[in-house]
Amino acid sequence: MPKAALDRRIVPEQLLATLARQQARVEVWLFENTRYSLEGTLRGFDEHTNLVLVDTVEQWGSTAKHKRRTVALGTILLKGENVVLVRSLGMPTQRKEVTHSATRE
Numbered sequence: 001m002p003k004a005a006l007d008r009r010i011v012p013e014q015l016l017a018t019l020a021r022q023q024a025r026v027e028v029w030l031f032e033n034t035r036y037s038l039e040g041t042l043r044g045f046d047e048h049t050n051l052v053l054v055d056t057v058e059q060w061g062s063t064a065k066h067k068r069r070t071v072a073l074g075t076i077l078l079k080g081e082n083v084v085l086v087r088s089l090g091m092p093t094q095r096k097e098v099t100h101s102a103t104r105e
Contacts, residue, residue, distance in 0.1 A: 025089040049080030
């Protein structure tokens, strides 16, 4: 591998740290369970990939035949040995109140 490519590589711990610092929404796939996933806001992790997720929702079911079913779980600690994939879904939506001005220029 060229030296320039080595300088640009992303270490998994760095990526998880960035996602946790930004409180990003993530989808987590679990070991040997293809129809089940978790979606939540990543708050923390450790060296074993144990994850702390808040506002977590479990999703299961096949999207081809049936609608995906969801159940709200709240805050969870997910054991790292069950984690197969962590996918970023983006930054959490920030609630902003929209005010409409009735004045015109």
